[in-house]
Structures are given as C-alpha cells and as structure tokens.
Amino acid sequence: MADTVTDLLARYWATGFFIVATLGLCAFMVGASSLLGGRSQGVSKSLPFESGIVGTGDARQRFSVKFYLVAMLFVIFDIEAVFLFAWAIVIREVGWAGFWGAAVFILILLAGLLYDSRTGALDWAPESSSGRPHRPAG
Numbered sequence: 114m115a116d117t118v119t120d121l122l123a124r125y126w127a128t129g130f131f132i133v134a135t136l137g138l139c140a141f142m143v144g145a146s147s148l149l150g151g152r153s154q155g156v157s158k159s160l161p162f163e164s165g166i167v168g169t170g171d172a173r174q175r176f177s178v179k180f181y182l183v184a185m186l187f188v189i190f191d192i193e194a195v196f197l198f199a200w201a202i203v204i205r206e207v208g209w210a211g212f213w214g215a216a217v218f219i220l221i222l223l224a225g226l227l228y229d230s231r232t233g234a235l236d237w238a239p240e241s242s243s244g245r246p247h248r249p250a251g
Contacts, residue, residue, distance in 0.1 A: 182234055193222050 200207070200215045207214075229235055 179234075179237065183237070186229060186234065190222070190226070193218075 196218070197215065200211065204211065
C-alpha cells in the first residue's frame with residue numbers, strides 16, 4: 114500500500130504542484146488587488162464606461178436588421194477564408210483535383226457575394242428619394 118502511494122506521488126507530483134501554484138497565484142492576485150485597489154466613490158464611479166466612451170441612451174437600443182445581416186455575411190465569408198487557408202497548406206498534395214475543387218468553391222462564393230450585392234444586403238447607406246443609396250459627395 115505504501116509503495117503504491119509513493120509511486121503515485123512520484124508520478125503525479127508535478128501536476129499537484131501546478132494546481133497548488135495556480136491556486137496560490139490566483140489567491141495572491143485577488144488579495145493584492147483588494148489591498149492595492151482604489152476605493153474612491155462618486156457619481157462617475159457608478160456610470161457604465163466602455164472603451165473610453167461614456168454611454169448615452171438606453172442599453173436596450175434596437176439595431177437595424179441590416180446590422181445582423183452584414184454580421185452573418187461576415188461570419189460566412191470569414192469561415193471561407195479558413196477553408197482556403199487549409200487548402201493552401203495542402204495544395205501540392207491535392208494536385209489539380211484540389212485546385213479545381215477550390216476554384217468551384219471560390220466561384221460559388223463569388224456568386225453568393227454577387228447575389229448579396231445585387232439584392233442590397235451589403236448597402237449600409239440610407240436610401241434617397243430616388244431609390245438609390247445615398248452616397249456622400251467627395
């Protein structure tokens with residue numbers, strides 16, 4: 114029995130030390146921040162603050178559907194870049210079959226991008242009275 118405990122300690126002492134050191138470091142950081150942290154009070158202390166900009170308006174502000182549409186399109190076309198990166202890494206192994214497969218993939222994505230552009234999914238500017246998106250002069 115003593116041999117198995119000694120054997121286990123010899124095998125897993127580094128893991129135990131890592132866990133104890135991590136917990137100790139966390140306790141030190143929480144304790145140091147509570148001792149050294151500021152305790153000022155005031156009106157501006159209770160205001161929400163993000164990225165250097167003081168918030169205005171309601172937090173439950175409604176966004177246009179176009180915002181979410183463009184966000185989804187960005188994610189879709191961003192994932193496409195991941196597939197093309199993986200294809201670029203193995204281009205020599207996949208040969209011409211892989212090249213033509215990637216070419217078809219890119220053409221399908223370009224067709225989708227062209228469709229999104231023609232349906233106005235990528236137009237951010239508000240429409241003018243003529244039905245065309247307003248473009249600022251300059």
